[in-house]
Amino acid sequence: MKPREIKRGVYWVGAIDWDRRLFDSLIPLPDGTSYNSYLIKGSQKMALIDAVDPTMKEVLLEHLDELKIKTIDYIIANHAEQDHSGAIAQLVEKYPRSKVVCTPKCKELLIALLMIPEARFKTVADKENISLGDRTLEFIYTPWVHWPETMVSYLREDRILFSYDFFGSHLATTDLYVSDEGQVYEAAKRYFAEIMMPFRATIEKNLEKLKDYKIDIIAPSHGPMYDKPEFIIKAYNSWVFDKPKNIVVLPYISMHGSTRLMVEHLVEALAEKGVTVKQFDLTVTDIGKLAMALVDAATIVIGTPTILVGPHPNVVYATFLANALKPKVKFVSIIGSYGWGGKAVEQLAAMIPNLKVEVIEPVLCKGLPHPADYEALEKLATTIAQKHKAEGFA
């Protein structure tokens, strides 16, 4: 896509990655992604915000040539991660007068990650301003969204907030602004779940900090821009601040079908009691979907057969991930089938120290579930439904 003017003298100059299917060698990208960069032509100074993934740096350089940019004064690095800093090393060579503007922590990281010479940096303090002539950029520290060095840039006269990953979505689209709110809500929630959820506490503080700013446009570095910023701010507020909902997330594996029978029975019993269940067979699950379900869930029930004395390795992976993502779940239980004995429950329970949860009595059965096992599952469903009700999770 060609450079696109957002406002007079402010351009989108990013790259759209339609075909990328995996991010950080971990996260599925069903809809591709984009690496947005923005150029601001002030009456005296030229600023570029963020600098695309290394794989697409030629796209950014071509955009700048198309706009006949001979000088860049400031290369603003809101975030040091390579998907937004990838082209900075080339840019500082091509534009010898340019300075990389960032937080001191970001400078340290960019030197380590990209070997950019120290002399090329200009560090800024929290809330420091830089004048571009007729326009002013203010830098607002937003640490730990999702790295320690992150800041947003606010173009005061145009009320545009350049927010790097904050409020972003992995979505390749020709739309400059959100057109399909449902689709973007889904993509942004997936992004929040996978990248932002572990940092809920600091995101909460950063959302508070941004309340003082009048924002007409949020311009993230992934996905479309928001010309109705309240849409995404409201969504973030609900993901961060709202109580968990009356939802059970049930990731499981079954090798020979016994655990699967338990899962099916529990799901039915919970549904009958008015609890929403999201069931994930971990042999086929998109882990992004699982992460997204964890954003609102009150309870996780993990289903696993015993294998080699412990839980199934796929279940270990999902449990490790859930612990790392630190969702706001309040209860955990474990169900599963075994043949002769093992430590599946103990091993799984030891894997979730980050989750501030009450563990509800697990239900294990030997081989196929028997009537007493189904009864125990009914009881588990009743306990979960009662606990959700007592906590007011609707």
Ligand SMILES: Cc1cc2nc3c(=O)[nH]c(=O)nc-3n(C[C@H](O)[C@H](O)[C@H](O)COP(=O)(O)O)c2cc1C
């Ligand atoms: C590769 C493999 C390893 C197993 N290791 C154990 C074990 O260490 N301890 C145990 O109690 N059962 C073990 N079992 C037996 C299963 O836990 C048992 O068959 C269980 O009912 C399987 O549940 P599923 O039908 O949900 O897969 C193992 C089974 C397999 C296939």
Ligand SMILES: [Fe+2]
């Ligand atoms: Fe990032």
Ligand SMILES: [Fe+2]
């Ligand atoms: Fe990013």
